[in-house]
Amino acid sequence: MGALGRVTLLVVFLAVLGERLMSFCNRALIFNEVEPVDLPGCQLLKGIEAGSEDIDVLPNGLAFISTGLKGPGLQNFAPDEPGKILLLDLEDGGLIPSPLSISEGFDASSFNPHGLSTYIDEKDGTVYLFVVNHPQLRSIVEIFRFVEEEKSLLHLKSVEHELLTSVNDIVAVGPNSFYATIDSYFSHTFLRFMELFLGLRWTGVVYYSPGDVRQVATGLHSGNGITMSNDKKYIYAADFSGHTINVYKKNEDWSLTPIKSVDVNTLVDNLSVDPVTEDVWVGGHPNLSKLVSYNPEDPPPAEVIRIQNIHSDNPVITRVYVNNGSVIQGTSCASVYKGQLLVGTVFHRALHCPLY
Numbered sequence: 252m253g254a255l256g257r258v259t260l261l262v263v264f265l266a267v268l269g270e271r272l273m274s275f276c277n278r279a280l281i282f283n284e285v286e287p288v289d290l291p292g293c294q295l296l297k298g299i300e301a302g303s304e305d306i307d308v309l310p311n312g313l314a315f316i317s318t319g320l321k322g323p324g325l326q327n328f329a330p331d332e333p334g335k336i337l338l339l340d341l342e343d344g345g346l347i348p349s350p351l352s353i354s355e356g357f358d359a360s361s362f363n364p365h366g367l368s369t370y371i372d373e374k375d376g377t378v379y380l381f382v383v384n385h386p387q388l389r390s391i392v393e394i395f396r397f398v399e400e401e402k403s404l405l406h407l408k409s410v411e412h413e414l415l416t417s418v419n420d421i422v423a424v425g426p427n428s429f430y431a432t433i434d435s436y437f438s439h440t441f442l443r444f445m446e447l448f449l450g451l452r453w454t455g456v457v458y459y460s461p462g463d464v465r466q467v468a469t470g471l472h473s474g475n476g477i478t479m480s481n482d483k484k485y486i487y488a489a490d491f492s493g494h495t496i497n498v499y500k501k502n503e504d505w506s507l508t509p510i511k512s513v514d515v516n517t518l519v520d521n522l523s524v525d526p527v528t529e530d531v532w533v534g535g536h537p538n539l540s541k542l543v544s545y546n547p548e549d550p551p552p553a554e555v556i557r558i559q560n561i562h563s564d565n566p567v568i569t570r571v572y573v574n575n576g577s578v579i580q581g582t583s584c585a586s587v588y589k590g591q592l593l594v595g596t597v598f599h600r601a602l603h604c605p606l607y
């Protein structure tokens with residue numbers, strides 16, 4: 252090859268690299284400016300300093316909160332403490348969460364809880380709590396029974412499966428079955444980074460029940476929060492670096508049919524649905540770089556988004572709360588219960604705000 256050929260090749264290579272780099276920066280929202288939006292009357296929950304990654308509120312106002320998530324590249328303010336599940340009663344106004352004890356036989360010392368989801372048995376009212384656990388960076392879905400009188404969790408089973416690698420979040424659809432989002436195709440840290448850098452869309456949603464495990468949705472850059480509509484007909488799955496909320500119709504055989512994708516221009520973390528209004532609430536990250544390269548002087552902001560009428564042609568997307576990290580950092584979820592907003596974070600505090 253002549254000198255001209257080599258120069259041409261180099262130019263082409265640099266152009267492709269430059270294009271991928273720009274595309275990556277856009278997906279990481281490095282240039283995304285967000286204006287602060289305040290909500291009056293917000294208060295931090297007492298005692299949460301090391302994350303409140305996921306929150307699920309029962310119809311009676313009891314909220315489960317996962318705390319203490321550890322992972323490669325994630326900031327952690329309590330590296331020596333195992334993760335826990337906290338319980339907060341939104342009916343008593345105290346805003347003091349307390350840890351749930353876990354039955355003997357479960358290895359609580361390596362507990363590394365991530366997404367969680369509750370399932371209530373319609374026949375007898377039993378509450379099941381499903382928790383994504385990453386001991387030694389594995390992905391296990393733990394199923395517990397919540398014993399309200401004892402404020403404890405009885406461990407029932409651990410689910411591991413070859414399709415359930417890099418599980419991010421789950422939504423329980425039966426006492427033994429759930430949908431799970433997968434956040435990366437690769438599990439090796441460098442390959443995970445390349446997957447993000449190149450913008451591969453190799454992740455999706457897996458359906459699990461004993462004896463029937465299959466991929467039911469694909470094409471997401473990085474699956475994240477997942478939840479279900481109140482009428483149980485639709486599944487909503489967040490695409491973190493795709494910035495979208497993906498709406499699927501849930502079919503009789505548990506397969507999913509893609510309906511639409513709503514762009515919210517943030518790195519979408521967990522989702523929840525208002526039990527009354529059906530609005531979808533989103534915890535988001537405005538800037539990936541601030542989230543993963545933690546700098547206390549320039550912390551990751553917090554952002555809570557509400558989507559009204561997600562099924563209509565013109566969903567209304569509102570930034571309800573945006574903070575520059577001075578109050579809370581790195582929002583992972585937002586949940587509402589009777590006019591109260593709970594905001595959770597990947598590794599920081601948790602916030603409670605009256606909505607009206």
Ligand SMILES: *[C@@H]1O[C@H](CO)[C@@H](O)[C@H](O)[C@H]1NC(C)=O
Pocket residue numbers: 280281282283284285538540541549
């Ligand atoms: C995003 O974060 C990076 C790293 O902290 C910073 O250099 C960049 O300015 C941030 N972008 C915006 C728009 O704040």
Ligand SMILES: *[C@@H]1O[C@H](CO)[C@@H](O)[C@H](O)[C@H]1NC(C)=O
Pocket residue numbers: 305306307308366367368369420421422423476477478479521522523532584585586595
């Ligand atoms: C996060 O996702 C799980 C699974 O769908 C859901 O049960 C939980 O309510 C969500 N939490 C928040 C705060 O969005």
Ligand SMILES: *[C@@H]1O[C@H](CO)[C@@H](O)[C@H](O)[C@H]1NC(C)=O
Pocket residue numbers: 548549550575576577
């Ligand atoms: C965040 O905003 C507050 C004012 O609301 C300001 O005092 C503080 O310096 C800002 N922090 C950062 C990290 O920009």
